[in-house]
Amino acid sequence: MMFEDRKWLPIILISPVNALLALLIALPSVYIIWLSLNQSTFGSETTFVGLANYAQIFSDPIFWRSTINTFIVVNVVVYTELALALPLALALNTDFVGKGLVFSILIAPYAVTEVSAVVMWRYLFETDIGMFNMLLQSFAGFQLNWVRNPAHGLTLISILSIWIHLPFTLIILYSAISTVPVDMKNAARVEGATEWQVFRTVTMRFIMPAVLVALMFRYIFATRLFAEAWLLTEGGPARLTEVLGIYLYRAAFRYHDFGAAAATGLAMQMLSLLVASFYLYQLYKRMQADG
Amino acid sequence: MDDRYVILVGRWVVLTLGVFWSAFPIFMVVSSSFKTHLDIFAVPPKFIFQPTFDNYVLLFREWPQFLDGLVNSMIITVGATVLTAITSLLAGYAYSRFHSRLLTLSAFFMILVRMLPPIVVTIPLFPAVNAMGLSDTHAILILLYAAFFVSLATWILKTFIDQIPRELEEAAEVEGSSVWQRLVRVVLPLSVHGMVAACVFVVVFAWNEYVFALIFTSNEAKTAPLILAEISGAIEGVQWGILFAAASVQLLPILAFVLLVQKFIVTGITAGAVKG
Amino acid sequence: MSTLILEGLSKNYGEVEALIGVDLNVGDGEFIVLVGPSGCGKSTLLRCIAGLEKQSAGDIRIDDRSITGVQTRDRNVAMVFQSYALFPHLTVAENIAFGLRIRRTDKSVIEERVAHAAGLLGLGELTGRYPRELSGGQRQRVAMGRAIVRDPVLFLFDEPLSNLDAKLRVQMRTEMKALRQRLGITSIYVTHDQDEAMTLADRIVVMNNGRIEQIGTPMELYDAPVNLFVAGFMGSPPMNFIELHRKGGNSGAQLETASGQPVPLPERGLSPGVRSVVLGVRPEGLRIDDGGPLKGTVEVVEPKGSETQVFVRLDDLHLLCVTAGKRATFQPGDPVGIAFDATESHLFDTDSGQKITTEKGTAA
Numbered sequence: 048m049m050f051e052d053r054k055w056l057p058i059i060l061i062s063p064v065n066a067l068l069a070l071l072i073a074l075p076s077v078y079i080i081w082l083s084l085n086q087s088t089f090g091s092e093t094t095f096v097g098l099a100n101y102a103q104i105f106s107d108p109i110f111w112r113s114t115i116n117t118f119i120v121v122n123v124v125v126y127t128e129l130a131l132a133l134p135l136a137l138a139l140n141t142d143f144v145g146k147g148l149v150f151s152i153l154i155a156p157y158a159v160t161e162v163s164a165v166v167m168w169r170y171l172f173e174t175d176i177g178m179f180n181m182l183l184q185s186f187a188g189f190q191l192n193w194v195r196n197p198a199h200g201l202t203l204i205s206i207l208s209i210w211i212h213l214p215f216t217l218i219i220l221y222s223a224i225s226t227v228p229v230d231m232k233n234a235a236r237v238e239g240a241t242e243w244q245v246f247r248t249v250t251m252r253f254i255m256p257a258v259l260v261a262l263m264f265r266y267i268f269a270t271r272l273f274a275e276a277w278l279l280t281e282g283g284p285a286r287l288t289e290v291l292g293i294y295l296y297r298a299a300f301r302y303h304d305f306g307a308a309a310a311t312g313l314a315m316q317m318l319s320l321l322v323a324s325f326y327l328y329q330l331y332k333r334m335q336a337d338g
Numbered sequence: 339m340d341d342r343y344v345i346l347v348g349r350w351v352v353l354t355l356g357v358f359w360s361a362f363p364i365f366m367v368v369s370s371s372f373k374t375h376l377d378i379f380a381v382p383p384k385f386i387f388q389p390t391f392d393n394y395v396l397l398f399r400e401w402p403q404f405l406d407g408l409v410n411s412m413i414i415t416v417g418a419t420v421l422t423a424i425t426s427l428l429a430g431y432a433y434s435r436f437h438s439r440l441l442t443l444s445a446f447f448m449i450l451v452r453m454l455p456p457i458v459v460t461i462p463l464f465p466a467v468n469a470m471g472l473s474d475t476h477a478i479l480i481l482l483y484a485a486f487f488v489s490l491a492t493w494i495l496k497t498f499i500d501q502i503p504r505e506l507e508e509a510a511e512v513e514g515s516s517v518w519q520r521l522v523r524v525v526l527p528l529s530v531h532g533m534v535a536a537c538v539f540v541v542v543f544a545w546n547e548y549v550f551a552l553i554f555t556s557n558e559a560k561t562a563p564l565i566l567a568e569i570s571g572a573i574e575g576v577q578w579g580i581l582f583a584a585a586s587v588q589l590l591p592i593l594a595f596v597l598l599v600q601k602f603i604v605t606g607i608t609a610g611a612v613k614g
Numbered sequence: 615m616s617t618l619i620l621e622g623l624s625k626n627y628g629e630v631e632a633l634i635g636v637d638l639n640v641g642d643g644e645f646i647v648l649v650g651p652s653g654c655g656k657s658t659l660l661r662c663i664a665g666l667e668k669q670s671a672g673d674i675r676i677d678d679r680s681i682t683g684v685q686t687r688d689r690n691v692a693m694v695f696q697s698y699a700l701f702p703h704l705t706v707a708e709n710i711a712f713g714l715r716i717r718r719t720d721k722s723v724i725e726e727r728v729a730h731a732a733g734l735l736g737l738g739e740l741t742g743r744y745p746r747e748l749s750g751g752q753r754q755r756v757a758m759g760r761a762i763v764r765d766p767v768l769f770l771f772d773e774p775l776s777n778l779d780a781k782l783r784v785q786m787r788t789e790m791k792a793l794r795q796r797l798g799i800t801s802i803y804v805t806h807d808q809d810e811a812m813t814l815a816d817r818i819v820v821m822n823n824g825r826i827e828q829i830g831t832p833m834e835l836y837d838a839p840v841n842l843f844v845a846g847f848m849g850s851p852p853m854n855f856i857e858l859h860r861k862g863g864n865s866g867a868q869l870e871t872a873s874g875q876p877v878p879l880p881e882r883g884l885s886p887g888v889r890s891v892v893l894g895v896r897p898e899g900l901r902i903d904d905g906g907p908l909k910g911t912v913e914v915v916e917p918k919g920s921e922t923q924v925f926v927r928l929d930d931l932h933l934l935c936v937t938a939g940k941r942a943t944f945q946p947g948d949p950v951g952i953a954f955d956a957t958e959s960h961l962f963d964t965d966s967g968q969k970i971t972t973e974k975g976t977a978a
Binding site for chain 2: 057058064076089134137150154155156157164178215241270278292295296309313
């Protein structure tokens with residue numbers, strides 16, 4: 048009687064959450080398909096224009112520039128994070144005095160808003176007077192000229208993004224590594240494996256699923272890149288450091304071209320879902336199996 | 339050299355670099371908020387100096403709206419957290435205790451939706467929010483922040499509720515309680531840790547969020563990060579100190595919170611990454 | 615004070631039939647023990663009575679009023695769970711008072727009743743503690759306290775002692791018996807332990823594969839099991855079974871074991887068509903007697919203190935347990951004869967397992 052006889056009860060219980068998701072995310076995400084086929088200034092008073100918005104953005108070199116920038120930054124960010132998080136997670140996988148403090152400091156950037164992160168890194172890389180730029184100048188003979196040089200701008204955007212999101216990747220890898228059975232590693236050592244072989248044959252095999260999950264999540268979240276880039280360069284100079292998020296924001300809220308923004312948005316959605324589809328498929332199969 | 343020394347040395351090099359990388363930018367900004375404008379860009383940088391609160395005094399004199407922003411952020415954070423906690427507890431309970439095809443589908447729907455980029459929904463939502471008069475209100479940000487975190491929170495709570503033996507609820511039922519009494523008297527008190535793990539993320543997100551606030555508020559409901567960005571955009575040369583003071587004020591409470599609940603963050607990210 | 619009637623109660627989970635047409639009448643104040651191997655449906659039956667499961671067919675009546683459509687919380691039954699199901703976030707007193715609080719009972723009444731129940735169960739000192747600070751036996755008592763504090767119409771016990779260690783289990787069993795005599799509330803008690811069943815029950819219900827095999831007082835079940843299952847389930851060490859075949863023609867022919875040892879049994883009651891039967895004799899119904907009809911070899915001797923159990927190998931299939939005197943001096947390998955008392959022996963149909971009623975014969 049308790050769990051089987053009340054078919055209406057679970058529906059009631061899940062409806063608030065599903066209403067929030069449906070009204071604020073799912074419906075808008077579907078409506079955007081319609082919107083991308085219309086011309087509209089503020090999203091209302093639509094005029095059907097067919098594929099004109101797509102023709103417009105696909106023939107816009109800035110759209111392609113944004114796409115390429117996004118592609119580059121996302122890949123640099125995701126793989127650099129992995130390369131940084133893996134040694135950190137391994138180094139943390141032991142008990143030592145002050146571990147809690149070290150861990151706290153490592154995840155501290157998670158608490159920092161993108162706005163403050165931009166302030167912090169601008170301070171360090173301010174032209175001529177920022178501490179890191181001065182160090183670069185004296186040791187490498189150049190500065191990160193992120194205001195004028197698009198490549199440098201994208202570099203700083205990537206650094207910022209890595210800095211903010213490293214804790215997420217670190218936490219996933221750290222949890223995964225801490226579940227590798229010590230017995231299994233010891234067994235490998237007894238068999239004569241060096242620490243490097245233990246890492247490759249035991250630890251790495253064990254945490255591979257977590258690495259893939261971390262990669263997928265970071266790909267999806269990194270594609271959303273907007274605030275760091277917008278606050279740092281606003282896409283400048285000359286829209287050369289724009290990413291898709293900025294392109295969309297500019298189209299909608301600067302040029303009031305909601306049709307083009309919607310078309311861009313749909314492209315971003317497709318990109319995210321493409322990355323997610325493999326994971327979602329696996330998950331769906333598992334949930335079907337679970338009943 | 340012995341493997342063990344390589345590992346020991348390697349471990350400390352990696353951790354030292356990691357700590358420096360994570361802490362240095364925060365340290366520089368917070369410590370510089372207590373410096374005079376002459377010391378802020380001093381060469382070489384000053385690590386020992388006479389602290390001053392001038393920047394903080396100036397901040398609240400010149401940017402009184404920053405205080406309003408903090409109040410708005412507080413209201414919106416609390417609102418979004420409460421909304422997320424209540425709705426996710428109900429849904430997490432349902433997903434834990436009931437099984438049906440419909441529930442499986444809706445669980446899948448929740449995860450799918452979480453994959454969609456937030457900035458995209460602003461475009462169709464913008465006219466709708468304006469039409470409903472929700473623009474520049476606390477309510478719209480509360481709803482949006484909750485919407486983007488209910489699926490994670492629901493999954494975290496589901497995994498916690500899965501650990502509560504059904505027999506406890508059966509005992510409560512035999513003792514005469516209805517499903518709502520079971521939720522309030524048994525499930526809720528026993529999933530407090532899950533509630534914290536589930537809410538940590540929405541707290542941090544709501545307090546720090548920039549994009550939705552930028553698009554959906556214009557005046558009354560502006561949040562602290564938005565004002566912070568305005569201060570950042572308005573600074574000229576000597577006003578860095580004010581900006582650092584503002585950043586520190588916005589940062590320190592949430593940083594303290596994150597460090598306090600870091601165990602729950604680890605639990606939550608792990609649970610969320612596995613299932614959604 | 616109340617009566618409970620189950621009528622044609624069935625429960626299936628999809629294809630699986632957990633209960634099949636269960637009928638049971640429980641009198642006012644009666645203590646019924648449901649016993650059977652795991653998966654026999656006894657817990658399902660209990661959960662149906664509590665309303666935690668909904669029966670697929672049949673009716674449940676308390677005091678002759680059907681409670682089939684009544685929600686668990688309105689049935690006013692009390693239940694003690696195997697895991698005790700104590701609320702970990704509540705103290706002992708709060709756990710005991712849970713049901714009263716839900717019913718918004720007056721505060722002073724709650725205090726008085728909780729104090730009374732705690733006193734009755736020897737929990738007086740512990741009311742402020744949390745379940746995790748209690749021993750297994752104390753937790754069990756708190757679960758009992760929660761059940762007795764609010765005057766339920768029916769007590770339901772789901773293997774309440776099975777999580778305790780052996781010594782504590784015997785002690786709690788005695789306490790339980792004292793308590794039940796004192797409270798006199800109609801109770802249904804599920805266990806897989808037949809000792810517990812024998813000790814506590816007014817009547818025992820033996821279940822197997824979702825059906826009731828037999829209902830009766832402990833001694834009835836022990837002395838007169840209606841089929842092989844009940845005969846084998848009740849009693850420890852269990853009843854010995856010997857398969858016997860009819861030799862030669864019909865009437866007048868002899869019964870003998872697989873290895874050809876003739877067994878003298880009166881067979882007037884046996885219908886002519888029966889080719890083989892199972893003879894059941896409890897260990898105390900057998901005695902070692904060199905003149906006995908069954909010949910075997912001693913295999914294991916287990917002194918139990920008050921008596922000695924001797925295991926005698928009859929043939930490849932049959933190892934018989936015989937209760938011998940306190941100072942029995944048999945050695946493994948000794949050839950012995952076994953005699954049995956026909957009045958304490960039972961005959962069962964090999965195919966159906968049902969008891970075959972014969973006229974009592976004389977001792978062999």
